[in-house]
Amino acid sequence: MTLPNGPVEWDQIRLAVFDLDGTLYDQRRLRAVMLLRLALHAANSRSLAVLQVLKAFRDCREKLGETLATDFATQQYELTAHRTGRSVDAVKAIVEEWIDRRPLDVLRGCRYRGVERVFTALMAQRKTLAVLSDYPAREKLQALGLSADIIVSSGDPDVGVLKPHPAGLQRVLDRAGVPAQAAIMIGDRVDRDWAVAKQHGMRALIRSRNPITGIDTFRDYEDEAFQPLIGRATNK
Numbered sequence: 283m284t285l286p287n288g289p290v291e292w293d294q295i296r297l298a299v300f301d302l303d304g305t306l307y308d309q310r311r312l313r314a315v316m317l318l319r320l321a322l323h324a325a326n327s328r329s330l331a332v333l334q335v336l337k338a339f340r341d342c343r344e345k346l347g348e349t350l351a352t353d354f355a356t357q358q359y360e361l362t363a364h365r366t367g368r369s370v371d372a373v374k375a376i377v378e379e380w381i382d383r384r385p386l387d388v389l390r391g392c393r394y395r396g397v398e399r400v401f402t403a404l405m406a407q408r409k410t411l412a413v414l415s416d417y418p419a420r421e422k423l424q425a426l427g428l429s430a431d432i433i434v435s436s437g438d439p440d441v442g443v444l445k446p447h448p449a450g451l452q453r454v455l456d457r458a459g460v461p462a463q464a465a466i467m468i469g470d471r472v473d474r475d476w477a478v479a480k481q482h483g484m485r486a487l488i489r490s491r492n493p494i495t496g497i498d499t500f501r502d503y504e505d506e507a508f509q510p511l512i513g514r515a516t517n518k
Contacts, residue, residue, distance in 0.1 A: 284493040285507060287485070290466065292511040297460040298404050299451065301469035302415040305489055306426055307392040315388050320380070331368070335376045338365045347416070347444040347474065354444050355437050382418055389425040396503030401428055403512045410458045414451060414467075416444050416474070432457050446477035455482070472497055 303309055324330050342361040346354040359377075363370045404411050412432035413419050419435050434454050436443060441450045455462060462484040469475025470489045476497060479486035487507060490499040500507045 285498045286496055287498050289510070290485070290487070290498075290507060292407075292514065295409060295464060295466050297410045297412060297455070297458045297465035299412045299414050299454055299465060299467045300430070301445075301467075301471070301475050302413055302419050302422060303417060304470040305468060305475075306397055306413075306423075306428065307389055307394060309392075311392045312385055312388055315392075316380070316385055319384065331366075332376055332380060335362060335366050335368060335373055336380055338362045339373065339377055339381075343416070343444065347446070350443065350447045352443055352447075355442060382421070386421060386425040389422060390427055393426050393428075394503055396508075398428065399512055400503050400508050401430075403508075403514070407511075407514065410460060412454045412458060414445070414454050445474040446481065448478060448481045451478050451482055451484070 300306060320333055320336075324333060339358065339362045342365070343354070343358050346357055346361075351357055359370045359373050362368075362373045362377075366373070368376075401411060410432065411430045412434065413423055413430045414434050415422075416436045418437060419433050423430060423433065432454055434441060434450055434457070436445065436450055438450075438453075441453055443449045445451075451467070455465065458465070462482040465484050467475055467479035467484055467486040468489075469486065472488055472494060476486045476488050486498065488494065488497055488499050489501070490497075491501060493499060498507075
């Protein structure tokens, strides 16, 4: 735990907003499993097309996030199709199968230890629990065995932009009816999760194995940063 901005005053927090991918589960472990499945698929089909499309798709989304594109939902498929020589429909079908659906049965085994205790503690203290993700989140959250009061994804019609554009987090705040000063963002990327929180004047905790200058970080969900929250819920 490294909290250069001081300890989190959990009793003053009314809304906790979690990123999903890489924050609630071990993304490296999931990708290792999915890479094996992709390799088997490539061997059976004698084609690297799916691997190429997925790599191009992720690259395009990263760039769209960096430019704060307001039409990413369309561009992410069009740019990938242009780069790979595939049709937009073909790209969309591959993405939905390999990014949205196929990982679902693996997610529970990749969930970070202790995350359920943090969720339970937040709910026990009647704090609003939200998930804000750049990817479709509802089915993933269910596969993880977790639930939230508010689920917002960048692709939602009333959002339409990737983090760190402030619109998605603003949507969460509006739905919760909570000011940014009474909320906290919990994520794994400084350039996305910390950056979007900063735009709203909201505090953020970033999961990181190493300290980051000026950034409040935690190593895992058994970190000291969460102990006051869990302890308070246990003592109730």
